[in-house]
Amino acid sequence: MLLFREKVAPGWLPRVLSNLPAVLVDHAHLERKAATTALNLEKYRDLYPRVEELNAIAIEELQHFQLVLDLLKRRGIPFGQPHPSPWISGLMKSVRNGQRHQVIDHLICCSLIEGRSCEKFQILARELKAIDAELAKFYASLVESEGNHYAAYILMARAIDNAETDRRLDFYLDFDAKLIRERNPLPMLH
Ligand SMILES: [Fe+2]
Ligand SMILES: [Fe+2]
Secondary structure (H helix, E strand, O other), X not given: OOOOOOOOOOOHHHHHHOOHHHHHHHHHHHHHHHHHHHHHHHHOXXXXXHHHHHHHHHHHHHHHHHHHHHHXXXXXXXXXXXXXXXXXXXXXXXXXXXXXXXXXXXHHHHHHHHHHHHHHHHHHHHHOOOOOHHHHHHHHHHHHHHHHHHHHHHHHHHHHOXXXXXXXXXXXXXXXXXXXXXXXXXXXXX
């Protein structure tokens, strides 16, 4: 179950629907970054015991990346440059230093990114049905996996320090709500 305190901004969906090729390129980069992020988390001592779980997530994200690349190829859309997401960089800038604080914050940020992807893929699966059935099916097929990643990262943080995870989750859910209200004019998932 997703815990978000603010809905996706009303302008997001029309912006995405009217710029699907650019959004698909952005999506490809999002999956690529999700794969490298899972591997980056393996640097934390607290996550050494979770290395195989993190590898499994990285492999899954890499498969998602390949699926989006296949879609781009089928549609004749060139793979292009990524745009930085103000929402993601806003979250990541708030990660505190210090081994224990850093790993908890980093896991919560990853979890929120996965959770927002899960939420937005659900919206796209529903809204694209009448417009682009292939894409609607594709987004529907990713929802469960991103939802599992959302839960996996929260559970990893809780296993390290449950009370601190609760405290920081409270902070991050407010922060996410604040950041998501700031409009991003670019056609991006986040
Ligand atoms: Fe993914
Ligand atoms: Fe994911």
